[in-house]
Amino acid sequence: MKYLAYTRCEFLRGFRYRANYWATLGGAVILVVIQWSLWTAVYRNTGPIAGISLDSMISYAMMGRVVSGFLSEPVALPAVKRVWSGEIVHDLVKPADLHFQLLFQNLGNALFKLVSTGLPLLTVLGLMGVLKVPRLPVLAVFVVSMLMGYVTVFSTSFLSAVITFHTKSRVGIDHVYTVVELLSGMYFPLDFFPGWLRMVADFLPFKSIHYVPLGIWSGIIAPGAVASSLLHQLIWTILMVVASRILWSGAVRSLTIQGG
Amino acid sequence: MNSALMNRGLSHASRPDERDPVIVVEELTRHYRVRLDGEGFVEKVSRFFKPRYRYVKALDGVSFTIRAGESVGYIGLNGAGKSTTIKILCGVLVPTSGKVSVLGVEPFRHRTRNARRIGLMMGQRTQLLWDLPVRESFDLLGRIYDLSRETYRANRDRLVEALDIGDLMDTPARMLSLGQKTRCDLALTFLHDPAVVFLDEPTIGLDILAREKIRDFLKAEKKRGVTIFLASHDLDDLEIVTDRVILIHRGRILFDGSQEELRRVTGDSLGTLEDTVKRFYREAELG
Numbered sequence: 001m002k003y004l005a006y007t008r009c010e011f012l013r014g015f016r017y018r019a020n021y022w023a024t025l026g027g028a029v030i031l032v033v034i035q036w037s038l039w040t041a042v043y044r045n046t047g048p049i050a051g052i053s054l055d056s057m058i059s060y061a062m063m064g065r066v067v068s069g070f071l072s073e074p075v076a077l078p079a080v081k082r083v084w085s086g087e088i089v090h091d092l093v094k095p096a097d098l099h100f101q102l103l104f105q106n107l108g109n110a111l112f113k114l115v116s117t118g119l120p121l122l123t124v125l126g127l128m129g130v131l132k133v134p135r136l137p138v139l140a141v142f143v144v145s146m147l148m149g150y151v152t153v154f155s156t157s158f159l160s161a162v163i164t165f166h167t168k169s170r171v172g173i174d175h176v177y178t179v180v181e182l183l184s185g186m187y188f189p190l191d192f193f194p195g196w197l198r199m200v201a202d203f204l205p206f207k208s209i210h211y212v213p214l215g216i217w218s219g220i221i222a223p224g225a226v227a228s229s230l231l232h233q234l235i236w237t238i239l240m241v242v243a244s245r246i247l248w249s250g251a252v253r254s255l256t257i258q259g260g
Numbered sequence: 261m262n263s264a265l266m267n268r269g270l271s272h273a274s275r276p277d278e279r280d281p282v283i284v285v286e287e288l289t290r291h292y293r294v295r296l297d298g299e300g301f302v303e304k305v306s307r308f309f310k311p312r313y314r315y316v317k318a319l320d321g322v323s324f325t326i327r328a329g330e331s332v333g334y335i336g337l338n339g340a341g342k343s344t345t346i347k348i349l350c351g352v353l354v355p356t357s358g359k360v361s362v363l364g365v366e367p368f369r370h371r372t373r374n375a376r377r378i379g380l381m382m383g384q385r386t387q388l389l390w391d392l393p394v395r396e397s398f399d400l401l402g403r404i405y406d407l408s409r410e411t412y413r414a415n416r417d418r419l420v421e422a423l424d425i426g427d428l429m430d431t432p433a434r435m436l437s438l439g440q441k442t443r444c445d446l447a448l449t450f451l452h453d454p455a456v457v458f459l460d461e462p463t464i465g466l467d468i469l470a471r472e473k474i475r476d477f478l479k480a481e482k483k484r485g486v487t488i489f490l491a492s493h494d495l496d497d498l499e500i501v502t503d504r505v506i507l508i509h510r511g512r513i514l515f516d517g518s519q520e521e522l523r524r525v526t527g528d529s530l531g532t533l534e535d536t537v538k539r540f541y542r543e544a545e546l547g
Binding site: 089096 | 352
């Protein structure tokens with residue numbers, strides 16, 4: 001699969017910046033400590049909150065830190081900047097689809113973050129006994145779910161970038177993303193939401209990014225609900241990729257017809 | 261051996277005017293719509309709701325045919341329509357009207373198919389991966405163009421030698437000088453054995469020696485049978501590399517013929533191409 005060549009380049013690119021790497025790792029360690037302290041403090045004098053035990057919560061939050069780089073907002077906006085500056089001409093004159101170019105390029109960046117920051121964290125937390133690795137079938141389902149989470153977070157960013165291209169204005173996109181992070185379950189599980197917000201979050205695609213994979217890992221999503229959660233992910237993943245392709249080809253058409 | 265190379269070999273043997281046409285452009289026009297900004301506050305606001313446009317004719321009925329193995333210089337002042345022509349031929353811009361065919365296909369309808377057989381280099385832009393060693397850019401393009409391992413290695417090694425970039429392969433692109441970067445970009449442009457290559461000001465900003473290296477390289481590629489379409493403001497480039505020149509002015513073709521013919525038209529048989537073209541502009545009262 002030739003697109004993996006883009007993944008490789010972007011993966012290797014991560015290793016070019018050593019200072020950046022150590023800063024990222026240091027930041028990740030601090031966030032792990034903060035999250036651990038926060039949840040132990042919250043749970044000090046109480047039993048399960050919204051049906052979630054301290055153990056599950058720690059597992060959700062710590063694994064959240066491990067995969068946060070992999071599932072962080074991708075850098076699709078620079079591509080749109082390239083559109084405006086005309087740099088994209090070179091990318092369009094390649095026998096490769098630009099949407100997939102970006103998807104696989106960004107996958108390289110995500111994998112770099114997972115391997116360079118996530119894996120050391122997972123190892124240390126595992127050795128300390130803070131994180132317990134689930135049984136193999138659960139682990140496999142988690143990986144599949146996390147990959148769908150990746151496509152969702154990429155598509156969210158890509159779609160907003162393409163919409164930005166169509167509206168020629170970036171206002172609003174940046175503000176929306178904070179809400180997306182909240183609805184994705186990045187800060188805490190959706191179980192803590194008030195009922196109406198939970199309904200909204202359950203319908204939207206964004207819970208696919210953090211809540212579903214982490215919920216499966218930590219057991220917050222009950223085994224009986226895993227299948228329907230995966231189905232939700234799958235449907236939205238397909239819808240978002242299809243929407244991306246439609247809007248993207250529209251953008252390319254208007255680029256080639258109007259000349260940018 | 262791929263079919264593009266074989267075609268090239270065949271056409272190379274025959275006389276120039278009997279070779280297959282590679283690029284056919286007929287009555288090509290391209291208009292750009294420019295939204296007009298109003299004057300004064302009220303007009304600026306009202307134009308938001310009811311925009312008015314001005315139409316710019318970047319290309320206004322351009323026709324030419326380029327046959328396999330030809331090397332053509334495309335001359336024009338800034339804004340004459342050179343880059344627009346190249347973008348249309350590469351398939352990244354749709355013409356407003358007219359016919360275009362590159363190697364038998366309409367580029368904008370078959371952009372990807374077209375992309376496999378053409379090369380594009382823009383002197384002002386780079387396709388090198390900014391922060392990775394040059395080698396990685398070669399590897400990436402080798403994969404993207406689906407080159408077999410042998411073809412890839414052979415082509416890469418040939419170009420590395422021809423452009424003398426062996427010492428640069430392990431350097432990240434961002435640390436290269438402009439001349440080095442240009443040579444690497446040029447090598448990448450020819451990596452997949454394109455039958456036609458479009459070069460938009462390849463020597464812009466380069467010193468005299470760097471320019472000479474690039475001209476020598478292009479002359480050698482021409483001998484190999486690659487069709488070269490070279491747009492440049494550096495007419496020395498064109499004088500040395502190309503046989504035929506096309507002069508475009510405000511979207512129309514003013515001259516299309518060999519350098520000798522252009523000299524005959526202007527009656528300037530001894531001067532450089534630059535002198536000849538200057539005289540041409542003066543006599544046509546365009547300058």
